[in-house]
Amino acid sequence: MYTEDQFLAISGLSQLAFCERRCALIHLEQIWTENHFTAEGRVLHERVHSSESETRGDVRTVRGLPLHSKRLGLVGFADVVEFHRDENATLILPKQKGAWKVYPVEYKHGKKKKNNSDIVQLCAQALCLEEMLDAEIAEGAMFYGKTRSRMKVVFDKKLRNETELLALRFHQLMKNGETPPPKPGYYCQSCSLVEDCMPQLSGKASLYINAMIDQSAASMSTTD
Ligand code: SF4
Secondary structure: OOOHHHOEEOHHHHHHHHOHHHHHHHHOOOOOOOOHHHHHHHHHHHHHHHOOOEEEOOEEEEEEEEEEEOOOOEEEEEEEEEEEEOOOOOEEOOOOOOEEEEEEEEEEOOOOOOOOHHHHHHHHHHHHHHHHHOOOOOEEEEEEOOOOEEEEEEOOHHHHHHHHHHHHHHHHHHHHOOOOOOOOOHHHHHOOOHHHHOHHHOOHHHHHHHHHHHHHHHHHHHHO
């Protein structure tokens, strides 16, 4: 069990699944640069979070719900959590009749990705909700703004294991305090930190530049 001061942002799991170096640049080195992808995502999240919670028929929709998990050491917000009235569910909501099934929905501005970076974030939200509400959550959904489509995500054992391992790795990364070297790939094209990361200087070139920086720092300290 983690204590509150050890909690890490749920969104970090998405960055970790996308690229370890990006995760470390953001969460260890506190570097953040916005590009049009991140700006569109931020605007979409602000719009979702600013809407009121509401009940329509058998669905109650709650927006911007704070989440945490002591077991995984994670904290954050759910964009949307839907509660579906379901006679087979066990969750009772205050001032609401009947039993309810929990269904988290995460909003992303783009379209479905080749990797699991979005769905591990959604799964982490579900694991937080399960711990907080003592309820089982079988599935949720991703909403993609570009295609205006909703994709069902089943929280099976494989996805749960992947998410839990990423949470563990995230804590290790933060504890070690070392930013991994760049691993250039197709994904760098959409990374807002490409100027800060300089993936084109991976390998020998970056080793050379790091050595030059160290050498110049050493000579400055001897002439002080
Ligand atoms: S530019 Fe590429 S290697 Fe560098 S942080 Fe972004 S995704 Fe990772």
